[in-house]
Amino acid sequence: MLKDDVPEKTAEFLSEFYKNQLSMAASEGAKSINVDFALLDQFDVQLADRLLDSPDETIPLMEEAVKQLDVGPIDPKLRLRFFNLPESKNIRIRNLRAEHIGKLIVIDGIIKRATDIRPEVSEAVFKCMECGNEIPVAQSEKTITMPAKCDCGNRKDFKLSGQKLHDTRWVFIEETFEITSGERPSDLMVYLKEDLTTPKMQNKTDPGNNIKIVGVLKEMPKAAKGTSRSRQLDIYLDVNHVESIEVEWEELEITPDIEQQILELAHSPDIYGKFIRSIAPAIYGNDEIKESIMMQLFGGEEHIQKDKSKVRGDIHILLVGDPSTSKSAMMKVASMLIPRGRYVSGKGVSQAGLTASVIKEEEFLGGWVLEAGAMVLSNRSMISIDEFEKIDKSDIVALHEAMEMQTISIAKANIVATLPAHTAVLAGGNPKLGRFDPYVPIKEQIDIPDTILTRFDLKFALRDIPNAERDEMIAEHILQARHFEEVDIKPEIDTGFLRKYVAYARKTCHPKLSREAGNEIKKFYLELRAVSGEDSAISITPRQYEALIRMSEASAKVQLRNEVSKEDALRAINIMKTSLRQFGFDPETGKIDIDRAEGAKATAAQRSKIRIIEDIISELILTYGKEIPTEELIRHAKEQGVERPEEIVSKMQSEGVIFSPSAGKISKV
Missing domain, CATH: 2.40.50.140 (Nucleic acid-binding proteins)
Known part of the structure; x- marks a missing residue:
């Protein structure tokens, strides 16, 4: 097509297909209109080809044609914005050539x-x-x-x-x-x-x-x-x-037919079981963890208090597992179940890669620019962070604000910004010695700061314990999943439909806590608090109370209900009990000690022993002076019923309560 023919052909095309849009643009003072390339291609192949091959010359000529049309006082610089180009013109960045x-x-x-x-x-x-x-x-x-x-x-x-x-x-x-x-x-x-x-x-x-x-x-x-x-x-x-x-949650296309299917599934008596069996079906068992991930997908409700402070609705989960317990595989699958989900490994991630950074880009951008990290890229979704304990300690502190306040604040160079990070975190970690030990507090098993540990609503241990019956079932499940073609292990709910179901629930359901459900959660909380005392273990804190409300709301969303029922509260309580038993059970006292699960510097049992040893030190100072023989301190502690006093003395030294002025001697700081 000749250059001189472009304005005339464009005017014909716009008159036939876009006259109404141009008239509206004239009345509204719009600066551009969107033009479907497929329509242009149907109207005139030569003009369409010319546009693809010589856009810098063709587009100004086409925009000049707008002035020939009688559509009112239109902006003389109105731009034509083209979309819906052929798939052959969709080029990967790495494939761009001269x-x-x-x-x-x-x-x-x-x-x-x-x-x-x-x-x-x-x-x-x-x-x-x-x-x-x-x-x-x-x-x-x-x-x-x-x-x-x-x-x-x-x-x-x-x-x-x-x-x-x-x-x-x-x-x-x-x-x-x-x-x-x-x-x-x-x-x-x-x-x-x-x-x-x-x-x-x-x-x-x-x-x-x-x-x-x-x-x-x-x-x-x-x-x-x-x-x-x-x-x-x-x-x-x-x-x-x-x-x-x-594809945002709200932007997933839900037709009337799909909406009807969603409503029918919501009334299924086994709706929770179907969702659990649809999360990583190739991985055998771990139903309580899968149920927790299900709740994480739906999420609770964000609450804005009268003082404008916010209580997050996203649920954070930590998985600590033995090798070969499918922890990483489950996290990878979970991140693929929702739009904008991300999977990263702690071994290769930095603070900037996780949250956000300000970098200097003089050559092209001309100064300081803001770069988003994985938490921001996963806003209003979830992120799976594997090998969580391998994140550098100077980098992991950046998660404090992101996990609780759900924002990431940047104040560097000339850029001051607050980025949204409404992101649910599914983290996975490995015990220091390779295997999880239920008799050792989590703080001593996984290298994660206690301030981060407390931000996880749920913590689960995936243990590889030999069990003949279970081992046979796992082996058979693996055979069926990977080697027998006649057996097709697939999710009970199609992944695409699952996304739309969750999107529909998030958009339409905003459950309120019923009095009955609230009383059930309150009862559970107060019962555990009642067994706590000044000198005994604290079994539960307000953090877990908030987590129970979040999980109860998520449970209600699964059935598309706008009220949290007693059953929802009980479901959340059962999951919380499992988490507390796995990480908070103190074998010495036989009770739940939240400090074991939250990474406190000392558990209740240890604090009790520390007080006994401090009293012994005060008495021995009267006899030996400031420097006390370590052997005498250990002997007196054992006489007073302190088990493994060497461990307590070592812990007191590491915490700076006491120190060793010379070999075999102990002094108070």
């Missing part, structure tokens, strides 16, 4: 970092100082381009007399997790301008969003020493159209 430069293509990806919106000179007007003539010059380079010469022959003496500005934004887009499994994701610079920088579009292009962009791939010279131009080029995408492709 042949794609100058072509209209489609890129999918996640926005990793972005600049603020900044004005840019689109056209500069220069005044010739010899004849007074004004010369407009379109600007496309990093620095202002001067006129080559004036009609009067002047080539040097020009003064800037005016300029036209438009808003711009640079972002880095990275290939999505789904297509880069096992690969290092490639990234690409993206250039947004004009109406692609409005507040609404800014939200779409902030770090963490998953988008599909249509644009023209262009080259940019790499920086070289001096004034010489580098032979190597960088590439960027000059964007024409942006659409969000992140």
Whole structure:
């Protein structure tokens, strides 16, 4: 198709398919309209092909055609934004080559970092100082381009007399997790301008969003020493159209037929069992953990107090397991059950990778930019963090705010921001000695700060205990899942339908705690608190009380109910009991001690022994002076019934209560 034919053909196309949209754009003062490329291709194949092959020349000609139409006082700079390009034009970032430069293509990806919106000179007007003539010059380079010469022959003496500005934004887009499994994701610079920088579009292009962009791939010279131009080029995408492709909970398409199926399933008498059997069905057993993950998918309700403080609704779960207990596999599957779910390994993650960071990007973005981490990318979803204990201690502190307040605050360089992190955490860790020991407090088994441990609503131990009957069932289950083709182990609820069910529940159900359910939770809480005393173990704290409410609300959502029933409360209580028994049971006292599960520096039994030893030290000081023989201290402690006093003395030394001034001697600090 000839260049001169483009405006005429475009005018015909717009008159036939987009006259109403153009009239509406004129009345509303819109800056652009979206054009379906498939319609253009049906109307005129040659025009469509020309658009794909020579977009920089064709798009301005097509936009010029808008002025020929009688649709009212339309913006003379109205932009045509093209979408729905052929699948063949959807190119992976890692597959971009020189042949794609100058072509209209489609890129999918996640926005990793972005600049603020900044004005840019689109056209500069220069005044010739010899004849007074004004010369407009379109600007496309990093620095202002001067006129080559004036009609009067002047080539040097020009003064800037005016300029036209438009808003711009640079972002880095990275290939999505789904297509880069096992690969290092490639990234690409993206250039947004004009109406692609409005507040609404800014939200779409902030770090963490998953988008599909249509644009023209262009080259940019790499920086070289001096004034010489580098032979190597960088590439960027000059964007024409942006659409969000992140499937949010609320955006999953739920037709009337699917809604009817959801309502029917909600009334199934075995609805909870069906969900449990649909979570990692290839993994045998662990039903209580799968039930907890089910509740994590649905989540509780976020509560905003009168003082504007918030109580989170997301449920955090920690799994501590022996080797070969399918902990990692279960976490991986769980992260795939919901949109925006992420799976990361603690061994290769940093604070910036988990939360967010501010980095300096002078060459392209021109200054400090905000980069989203995995917690932000998983906002309103969940993240599975395997090998949690291997995260560096200086990095793991970044999770304090993210797990409880569900925000990530950044105040670095010239950027002050608070990013949303409404993210449920499913973490997995390995005991220091390889196997979980129920007789040892969790603090001594897994290297996680106690301030982080307390933020987990539930903690479970996955133990590999030899049991002939269970071992045979696991072996048979593995055979059926992997080797017998006639047996198809698949989820009872299809994964796609499960997502839609959870999305529907999250959108339509906001359960309130009934008086009956509240009384049941209160009764359980007070009964456990009643056995606690000043000197005895504390069995439960308000943190677990809040967790019980969250789980009860999630249980109600499974049946699409807007009221939490007594049965929901009992279901949450049973799961909490399992968690407390596994991590909080003190074999010395036979009671639940929450300090064993929460990683406190000393359990109730240890604190009692510490007080006895402190009294013994005070008595022995009267006899021996400040330096007490360690042997005498141990002997007196055993006489008073303290078991394993050496361990308690060692713990007191590590906590700085006592110290050893010389070999075989103990002194108070």
